[in-house]
Amino acid sequence: MPFPEAEFDAIVTTARRMFRAAHLRITDNARHLAQWRSGRFARGSEAWLLGEALDCLARTGEAPHDTRVGRQRGRVLARYARVLGGERPEHTWQRLFLTRMEAVALGVLLLAGHGWNLSVINRLKVPQAAPDAGNDGPRTYRVELEKHKRGAGRYFETRNLTDDGAASPGRLITQALEATVFARAAVHTLSPGTDRFLIWRSAKAPLEDQPDETRRRSGIGVFGFGISGVTAKQWGTQQGFSSSPFRRGRRTVNTLHRRAPGQNSQATHDRVYTLTDPQVRPDAIPVIAEAAEAVVTQARATVLAAELRERADPADQPTATADCHDYDNSPYPGPGGGCGASFLMCLACPNARIHPAHHSRLAHLHHALGNLRTALDLGQWDRQWEDGHARLEHLKAQLGTAVWTRALADVTDTDRELIALLLNGDLDP
Template sequence: MSGRGRKAVPPPPDHRVDPPIAQDGLVVTVTNKAGYRKELDFAELSVAGPMQRSLAASFAVRSRGWTSHSTARTCWTGLEMFAKFIAGLDSAPDDLDGLTVATLQSWRDLHIDTNSGKTTLRVVRGILQGDARLGGGPVAEELARRIPKPVPSKQSYGDSERDRVVLTAQRQFRSAWLRITENSRLLKRWRAGDLAEGSREWRIGRVLDHVARTGDVPRTTLPGGLQHVTHRKLLGGSGVEKTWGRLFLTHLELTALAVLLTDRFAWNLSVYDRIPAPTTSPSAGETASVTYQVQVEKHRTGWGRWFSTENVTDSGAGSPGRLISQAMEATAHARMLANDLKPGHNLFMAARAYHLEPKHTDLDRPAPVGPVSFGVSYSMAQYWARKNGLGGSPFGRTRRTTVTDEGRPLQHSQRTHESVYVIPDKRVQRASRDVFEAGAVEALEQARAVVFGGTIADKPDPAHQETPTADCEDEETSPWPAPGGGCGADFLLCLACSNAHVHPGHHPRLAHLHQQIVSLRSATDDRMFRERWKDPLLRLEDLRDDDKKVGPAAWDAALTRVSDSDRGVVQLLLKGDLAP
């Protein structure tokens, strides 16, 4: 079975796979998942012919598992840089077996200090290690040296930055959604025959029907070959929002929608190119809500784990699924037109391209269908940010912000969550400082609380009531009152009470109690010991170690005066046989 659950089918008998490298040994062809081919000519590299062929052979072997041209471009760019480095040497080797440790060390030193340089070192090393001549010896050891991982440079947004990005996207997408839903209702009424024939609304409805079927408004060709909108006066202008934009999102509006989806669900930018239109099912026990099944594609997770389904429910305004509902409405006409032109084509993130026949230049991204394009490219993200005065692409930082705010992995592993998103993020670090500070203060307060809380006396007071561990000044004002009056505290808790008075007559019993509690540590489960004996032990040690209370010398001397009565009382305390 395949990773998607389809039964494997053997290829036809005459099937053959063309080798990725041409007969001349210099041209390598990389075929992406969509079946598009990209040729890379190693004769363009500025190194000697033998090295060109060696690099091409290793590149061809490594490229067999690639499914995108972007991977090939990344490796090709690295090899171009390596070739320029080799060409700049005083004595450039003719082939890979001429590489020396010193040469590779110089190459490493040139790139090791930057994130992009580390990536370049890593991709070039993979190509070089594919050559059998570099499989052993000092050169192989140099190639095997650890290359540090790139240090994440993107940071999450601060609250004000995030608000600015999200509000910009909300204003843009909501305006488009209102425009499209309003015109969709008008088109529906026209198709249902609910409009008076010949009225202004009826004539606009007829234009909208043409837009829905073709992707554009009717246009008139002038004698010089120029075209203008036929019903410009009726539509109120010839701009995008007055013409085909009545039913379709623009690229900028689709990008704004993607920003909102990333802010809500922390999806990667690459997800939007291939995400299918969500399917729906009724929510259990609900009639007014709908649950969407959204299939998210994540290639970095590896074979067999590329696809996951997220259930998102629209239960009203403010619910996570409401944005999905609005996105479905805003992209409906683009998706229907694409499906009419190419049946079975139903990608979610669809917009109308600015040209009726857009060029398909990035072959890793889905090809347009007629005037409908799909997904959001990195260049679209950058253009959207520049257009709105927001700096660079917002997707990486928006995703990071959502992930760190959620505090859990979203479409990635726990290890990636901690090492890439949480630990390097300065906003998380600032927030953590407050948490650490609060924890330290709490620990200090607890440490201060687990000390002797009463009074040190020179002699007993006849007005005080004796307890097994101290004398009580007033049990009616106990911090732990009993339901029927008086004190309800355990006798071991007496040492924490402000009503407790300890005089020299208590020292032998308390010193012996301390000794017996310590002896329980090795015979008692750690968790049970901490729960039952940790606090009494700390209070006794506070009495023992503080010269202003009992002090070590008096404590040790008291151990020599322990009586049988003291031993009996301590034994009862340890067994829990003494009730307060």
């Protein structure tokens, strides 16, 4: 179930505060490094030494250290430790790299802003900025979402996010790129071609006894990729929250905040998030009722909603009266999903497709409904069959007298048997 609104707001506020502090820290040091590389500081000065230490950090992931100790990570050289303020991580590598928990905070903000789940966030590749008219113009990023649950051939979906101001969808992408720029560059040096977006620097040395494939999937050297479930839970516990922010957080975003699909179809969003959530159901009742009434009104107002085609589409599903083009997104959904309407209502459905193979069967249905009119009480016929008969009248007018007459002459025993089953209610869902 979703987080209570106050708790989720506190989670997002905490994540925003943590990532903002990290972003400011890294961009401030990046600015100093850029000035050092441009030759702005006098050689040997305190500012120059700090710039040289930052340059070493950017290139190697380590502050300048004493290599004579015979270990990979010796003590920071005294002159650099002095200008850095010490040898602890907050004085050295944290100047240019996110920590593991700061990466979680960034992930929470991506979740809150876009409704993406943790697996999608973990697989994000570095967004590519489209060229704009000038250096000061808005930047539009092409973000590629990788969703393995969709199955082979449908893994990827792209979103365009534009940064044109503080509250715009692309602003967080800009800030994330700035906060991970040095980590991405260092990883590229270690393993050219790596294009992971969410990269953080570990306080520990790499685990050399792990298989190469495992290390490459979770990180390279002292750099880690993405957010594990354990790390997400640790972040929640450390910040005083009841659980990991991601699974419940995504449900909260999609049902209570965005109220729209984040990375799913509208049908999946409604089935999995909206209709199953107890906080949403009371608000949804009048909306569903209004939509259902609109559907009924539209069905009655539009005599024939099915689309006429010259030939069948192999991807469509045959029904008793037409072919269905999109069973899973019916305007008449059943309790368990899919379509809950009778086959006679196919004539009122925009997902239905009618082609010449249906003409004889529908012409026979039209004729049979006309015969029923003389055999049933008029009120009963009107309630049960009038709308279907009217739609068939409309179809007859669209096809023309010659086509309709030929269709009646082509009626087969299979057509007669199928229509008999339909009229007797044997094909009702």
